Amino acid sequence: MDAASASSSAAAGPSSSSGAEPPAAAAVQPPKVAPLVQLQAPQQLQRGAAAASGSGGVGCRHHAYSRKQKSLGLLCSNFVALYDREDVETIGLDDAAKRLGVERRRIYDIVNVLESVGILVRRAKNRYTWLGFEGVPAAMKELKERALREMSGSAVLPPMEESSTANLSDDEDDEKLGDADEDADSEKLSQSMDNTSDKPDAPSCRLRSDHRKEKSLGLLTQNFVKLFLTMEVETVSLDEAARLLLGEGHAESNMRTKVRRLYDIANVLSSLNLIEKIQQADTRKPAFRWLGQAKRKQENDFMVAQPPARPSKRAFGTDLTNIDNKRGRFDSTTENKPKLMLGAGNIVKSFERQLGQGNKNDFVYGPFHPAVAKKQETGDHAVKQQERKSIEDWENLAVSFRPQYQNQALNDLFGHYVEAWKSWYLDLTRETSS
């Protein structure tokens, strides 16, 4: 059973007579396909300080095919560089694909995650609106609120294991609550869409459809981010993430696919500087840390695949991997299983208040004060980014917010919460509205 794929099989069969797909570049390189190596700004991209560094010629150094040149991360950077202008505001998918010199398919990938983070909004078929990085904070806030809300809903349930436990899947965002900012997300996104007063005559039409959206990259991105927004210890390995976002049923193959998707997402998020890849101190396991503030690559200009010379630290993937500077806290020494915050309902209450309040992070809350509200970089290169009315790290604050338990017992207790989480996350993912 297991509907799902089964079919496919396809077997790739790279044979696929190239034919006339790839525009330009018809050099049948030794290695497999090797379509085009061009890229480079076709249109008039900004040039700024480009030139400079010696050879202006792009990709003259035929080097065979490098996947790094076509990574989603790089593509995302280019995408941003291309559209993060003041005047830009409407984007056409085909146009983007053409300008960036990639297949349509890839644009969908980028766009989907960008929308999940609030940088874009879908207006209509083939048309997106650019909101820019200013849209991120709002989206984050929204995500966090939702996550918190859902969490409190079904966090402390007794045993309960197997899925399919009718659960009040919350849902939906409340829209227009104040009216400060015009917010971002509107329709689409967010799961659950029961049909109240469905159309006339809709016999037995279970909502089996939507299965597409459940697995969507957009939703996965949101859940991935939610993880960061509500978890203490800000580092997660994709493996853990997949396990968390996936139900208990750890279908090996299912997991593999999920991880693949997470890699994609992580790449894009990295290029946006929302997260960063790091090496777990002790473990050699690579993981990701939430950076919070989206920031555009300081370097303007497109970054076409850089020749094997001056790599200039890429978002990640290339050298330069901080060795995890975990908060100087002797906490969990046992293992770094992601622990979720979520303790007394009070804490949640506090957050709600904080969020509802709006800004002003001066308040002091109860017993635990914001210990490390300043999360500064590790003195890496000083990157001064002028942020318009920086939207604050209400987010950072929140993270450093949770009390530090020195009691191992409590730490242990969290383990159970993880269980609970898995449950509701599962529900949240496979939605089974009655």
Add this chain to the structure above:
DNA sequence: CGATCCCGCCAAACG
């Protein structure tokens, strides 16, 4: 060798 993740087939979701 295992971790990473690009490519693009091909099927749902819309017109």
Add this chain to the structure above:
DNA sequence: CGTTTGGCGGGATCG
């Protein structure tokens, strides 16, 4: 029906 959107997983690359 043609298009647009986008799961999904083979398998090439990277480290």
